[in-house]
Amino acid sequence: MANLKDIRKRIISVKNTQQITSAMKMVAAAKLRKAQERTEKARPYADKMMDVLGSLALRTDPSSHPLLARRTVGKVMLIIITSDRGLCGAFNQNIIRTTEHFVFENRKKYSDIMFTVVGKKGYDYFRKRDVNRYKNYTGISGKIDYELAGRITGDMIDAFLTQATDEIYLLYNRFKSAATQEIVFDRLLPFTRLKVPEGEMVLEYIFEPSEEFILHDIIVKNLEIQLFRALLESEASEYGARMTAMDSATSNAEDMIEKLTLEYNRARQESITNELMEIVAGAEALKK
Numbered sequence: 001m002a003n004l005k006d007i008r009k010r011i012i013s014v015k016n017t018q019q020i021t022s023a024m025k026m027v028a029a030a031k032l033r034k035a036q037e038r039t040e041k042a043r044p045y046a047d048k049m050m051d052v053l054g055s056l057a058l059r060t061d062p063s064s065h066p067l068l069a070r071r072t073v074g075k076v077m078l079i080i081i082t083s084d085r086g087l088c089g090a091f092n093q094n095i096i097r098t099t100e101h102f103v104f105e106n107r108k109k110y111s112d113i114m115f116t117v118v119g120k121k122g123y124d125y126f127r128k129r130d131v132n133r134y135k136n137y138t139g140i141s142g143k144i145d146y147e148l149a150g151r152i153t154g155d156m157i158d159a160f161l162t163q164a165t166d167e168i169y170l171l172y173n174r175f176k177s178a179a180t181q182e183i184v185f186d187r188l189l190p191f192t193r194l195k196v197p198e199g200e201m202v203l204e205y206i207f208e209p210s211e212e213f214i215l216h217d218i219i220v221k222n223l224e225i226q227l228f229r230a231l232l233e234s235e236a237s238e239y240g241a242r243m244t245a246m247d248s249a250t251s252n253a254e255d256m257i258e259k260l261t262l263e264y265n266r267a268r269q270e271s272i273t274n275e276l277m278e279i280v281a282g283a284e285a286l287k288k
Contacts, residue, residue, distance in 0.1 A: 007267060046225045067191065075111060076169065078113065171184070188223060
């Protein structure tokens with residue numbers, strides 16, 4: 001059995017760890033509330049923007065704007081949103097696993113699969129692998145804003161227009177609750193045109209100043225909004241996953257402290273018993 005000093009050190013160490021995980025849980029909970037509010041405010045606007053673009057695309061010729069163009073798909077880009085920090089359970093691993101599954105299933109279908117990686121955890125993982133990385137965005141923790149979404153959108157549009165890629169997909173964690181995140185895999189470009197229900201009449205629009213100008217403005221704005229929403233969803237999911245992970249770690253630390261305390265008491269009792277036996281044995285020896 002371990003000696004009392006070693007067990008006491010382990011108990012102190014686990015208690016210190018428990019204090020850290022408990023503090024991290026409270027910090028994550030506070031950040032989650034703010035991130036959740038931002039996410040819930042962004043969702044209706046993002047959904048409406050998608051409806052507006054779908055309505056416009058329905059009434060326009062696909063050749064009227066290059067971002068609506070469909071071509072033979074040989075090269076694909078994945079925009080992967082991870083976190084900068086760990087200690088958030090399977091949050092990053094789920095994204096990485098889904099990405100690798102997509103690559104495994106489609107490596108023969110496409111001539112090239114390139115990555116735009118958002119978040120240091122994703123960057124650290126894929127930079128050690130033989131993959132084609134187009135862009136990296138790290139150091140974004142706590143700095144999610146519309147400007148970041150605009151930069152990613154600009155790079156994405158450049159890649160599509162220069163035919164560096166033929167399709168662009170977005171992969172991120174959608175926030176459902178503090179304990180639940182849902183993997184989302186959406187195609188951003190080319191835009192998926194809506195289908196007109198059978199028998200329904202399609203009204204024609206008059207574009208001013210021009211169809212191409214309006215489409216460009218709406219398409220770019222929609223891409224920025226969808227990316228901004230995905231970043232907010234991922235941020236809220238990260239804080240929820242970290243809060244849940246730290247809550248579990250705190251509970252596990254409490255269980256370990258109880259077990260170590262029980263082990264300590266047993267060792268102490270054994271030590272006292274041995275000392276008493278030695279005293280009694282010594283007293284008996286003196287009588288003889």
